[in-house]
Amino acid sequence: MADWTETYRPSTLSEVRGNDKARDAFAEWARTWDDHREAVVLHGSPGVGKTSAAHALANDMGWETVELNASDQRTADVIERFAGRAARNATLGGSAAGGGASGGDTASRQLVILDEADNIHGNYDRGGASAITELVKESGQPIVLIANDYYDMSRGLRNATREIEFRDVSARSIVPVLRDVCRKEGIEFEPDALERIAERNRGDLRGAINDLQAAAEGRDAVTVDDVVTADRDKAMGLFPFLDAVLKEESAEEALRSAYAVDETPDDLTKWIEHNLLDVYEPAEAVRAYDFLANADVWLGRVRATQNYSYWRYATDNAAAGVAAARDGTKGGWTRYSRPQFWSSTDATADEVVGRIAAESGCSVSTARREVLPFLRTVTHHCKPRELTVAMAAAYDLDEAGVAFVTGSGESTNKVESIVADAQARRDEAIEDHAEGAFAGATRTADEESDETDGMDDSAAQTDTDDGSANDDRPANDDGSETVGTAGDADGREQPGDDGSEDADDGQAGLSDFV
Incomplete structure (x- = not known):
């Protein structure tokens, strides 16, 4: 049995259901492309018809299409070889690409479709992200980028493109599509069965068609009893x-x-x-x-x-x-904006998420969606302070990073002192794991100082062994055991003098949380 989502893919924009405003904005973008020459991003949940709309638009405009959608085809070399060449030079049929801002034959154009535009961070080391950004800035052909999460795209790429949001398709828009498919396939149906499929898919038109096909396979009619699909594990945007x-x-x-x-x-x-x-x-x-x-x-x-x-x-x-608190329902479309707790620059967010992913051994997506919200909650406004210091030390965050996670002001004394304490804690951890390498270097410096002051090696050794103070000897600020450990009368170590015990406890607590 053929895949119904492909068989009944819209062939023109007029057949795209449930996103009339987005569909009209997309058509307007194409008609006026000579005037603005911008790339466009279609973003929204999976299954709402973004890619189908792109191909339908190409049919309406008489444009050929070039599509890249596999994650392993996002290297700079591949993007330039295929999408780049198509966007800058000739069409697949060999005709010249449309030239000036107002000239060129629109029928000879190619529509370059780049799917999964929000899923290219794994290819930064191969130049994929920068290649796409350069492509949309320099292209002589219209480009459509497809993304599920608009804000997972780089800021540079967002700034270089126009955005159109495709909203989740409502159940009342899904049901007529399912009804049309049943009629074309010659399948009887109970209206309640189609409504149940539409409701269960929560706005995912492609998923609804797949479920209808599964319920109708081997049958001449679809009833409510045939619809056994479970709720999809699909997070709402x-x-x-x-x-x-x-x-x-x-x-x-x-x-x-x-x-x-x-x-x-x-x-x-x-x-x-x-x-x-x-x-x-x-x-x-x-x-x-x-x-x-x-x-x-x-x-x-x-x-x-x-x-x-x-x-x-x-x-x-x-x-x-x-x-x-609302009086009834409200219609229309609203451009929602990000609240102030989001960083003003994505560079800081990307840096923090990258550090979390590297230290935690998880993916960037997991760090962004699961670990970062948790850290924000447990260190809100730098409270508790010790846990915030441990977090900053664990991920080696600077003032901007701590401010981004905690929501505190970057230039405040509170954040600056936390970063300073975190750096001291990292220095202690490095020294603790150096297995005496720093101690040997420090002892050599002490011995040289002793010789300069006319002290013999035995005297210097005596001072070191009994832990007595030596005014001529450079001391370590943190009281570490580089040249000796201060003790009480019976030789026991004084607890907590160097803060190492607190550092270990704080780090262990952070590890437990993460």
Whole structure:
């Protein structure tokens, strides 16, 4: 049996369902490409029709297509050899590429399609990211980039392109598509069966068609009993979540949506608060802010007690409470913006996530989506301080990195002192693991100093052995055992003088958390 998602892929943009505004913006981009000559990014959840829309647009415009979508085809060499040559020179049929800003035959153009544009960080060492960025800046042909998560793309690539968001396809838009497929395949159906498939796929049109095909295989009719697909393990995106809370869903449904988003309640609360006034009327906002204040109280208790069971109460208030504060549903489209807790530059974020991934032995994606939100929560505003110092030491973070993770000001004395203490802790750890290498070097310096002062080796050795003070000898600031260990009268070591015990405890605690 042929794959129905390919068999019934839209052949024109008019057949693309559920994203009318995005579809129209995409068509306008193509019609006016001679005027702006910008590349475009189509982004949204998997299965909403981004790639299908790109191919449908090419059919509408009479353009040939060149597509790169495999992760192992993202090296600079491959991008230049295939997509680069297509974008800069001739079409596949050999006709000359469209020339000036207003000239050129539009029918002779190629549409260069680069899929998985948000999944190229694994190829930085091979030049894939920089090659794509240069390509979109210099191309003489229209380029479409496809991405699931727009903000996983590099900042340079985002700045060099226009963006169009494809939203999750609603169930009411999915059902007519499923109905059309059944009729073309000559399959009878129960309306409730199609509605169940649409609801179970949570806006994923491609997944819905796949499930319909699985339910119809070997049958002449599809009933509710035939639909045995389970809920998909699919995380909801942040923007659909904001639509659910601020515009569309009831309090109960908004709460379920909150648990489907792969973000902490702390971050979700910030997203809701930051975008609330773009949607709510003043009276609605007053009620909503009461719930957000309650959510913040519960988040404060989480930070103070490290009891994460309180998170559910924060989510109740931030999602269900804010949705309940709304008067009915709201329509239209809103451009949601990132809250202030996000770094103003992605360079710092990429640096921090890269360090976390390298030290933790996990992927960059895991570090960004799982480890970083956890670290933000347990070190919020640098509290507790010892844990924040341990974190900064573990990942060798500078002031910008600590400020990014904790949400504190980069130039504050608090952050500067934490970075200084973290560096001291790293220096101690290096010395502790040097197996006496530094001690030998320091003893040599001491011996040279003793000789200069006219002291013989035996006297210097005596001073070192009994631990007495030597004013002429350079001392270590941290009191380490480089030249001797200070002890009490019975020769026992004084605990905690060098802070090494605290450092070990703090690092062990961070390892347990991570």
